[in-house]
Amino acid sequence: MVATILVVEDEPAIQELITYNLQLAGHRVVCAETGEQAFSLIKHELPDLILLDWMLPGASGVDVARRLRAAERTKLVPIIMLTARTDERDKLLGLETGADDYITKPFSPRELIARIKAVLRRRAPQMTDDMVSMGELRLDPVSRRVTGGGQPIELGPTEFRLLHFLMTHPGRVHSRAQFLDQIWGDHVFVEERTVDVHIRRLRKALEESGLDEMIQTVRGAGYRMSAD
Ligand code: CA
Numbered sequence: 001m002v003a004t005i006l007v008v009e010d011e012p013a014i015q016e017l018i019t020y021n022l023q024l025a026g027h028r029v030v031c032a033e034t035g036e037q038a039f040s041l042i043k044h045e046l047p048d049l050i051l052l053d054w055m056l057p058g059a060s061g062v063d064v065a066r067r068l069r070a071a072e073r074t075k076l077v078p079i080i081m082l083t084a085r086t087d088e089r090d091k092l093l094g095l096e097t098g099a100d101d102y103i104t105k106p107f108s109p110r111e112l113i114a115r116i117k118a119v120l121r122r123r124a125p126q127m128t129d130d131m132v133s134m135g136e137l138r139l140d141p142v143s144r145r146v147t148g149g150g151q152p153i154e155l156g157p158t159e160f161r162l163l164h165f166l167m168t169h170p171g172r173v174h175s176r177a178q179f180l181d182q183i184w185g186d187h188v189f190v191e192e193r194t195v196d197v198h199i200r201r202l203r204k205a206l207e208e209s210g211l212d213e214m215i216q217t218v219r220g221a222g223y224r225m226s227a228d
Helices: 012-024 035-044 061-070 086-093 109-123 157-168 176-184 193-207
Strands: 004-008 028-032 049-053 079-083 101-104 132-134 137-140 145-148 215-218 222-225
Touching: 004 012, 004 035, 012 028, 012 109, 028 035, 035 061, 049 061, 049 109, 061 079, 079 086, 079 109, 086 101, 101 109, 132 157, 137 157, 157 176, 157 193, 157 222, 176 193, 176 222, 193 215
Parallel strands: 004 028, 004 049, 049 079, 079 101
Antiparallel strands: 132 137, 137 145, 215 222
């Protein structure tokens, strides 16, 4: 799945290098040169992950990370901080920044991509290409194939994303608003009942394999998926 990554970096050469490699890895990239610019971009669209340079003009990366963690809307966005030297990294590790990981410059494209993947796997598993299974259901994000008890299940793109999200967060209840943020993106205006429409379609598709009851309605709260 394509992740939207916000790169906050004031050095054009590094920004360009990161952008090139992230795009090559299939991600969508949005760039900011300062914390203020980053916040105004975030206002329009919440990224799936933020790469944040420590040394920025104006507010430092540490300040930006703290502000992101303190705000309701951005508190869960994965953050990877970039530092210029190992001693900076050591200093950063001792600070309460709320970052999920730290990378020291210069880093290889391969290391960058691997760290991003590891953080996404931990914090946003629906963004990775890992095969997922739950009970009799298997979902392969690479081939976009879903099977139930070995039989193929045909799904539309929205139902596929919905199922991928549910399967990577087993047992957890999600509200309609959370589904909208996660599946449609929080910058898109879609009515909450749209979620019900797609859940209904998803259940219908799972019916044939007898797996539709894996998706449970939790009254007054939303939906949950589990194998039992
Ligand atoms: Ca910098």
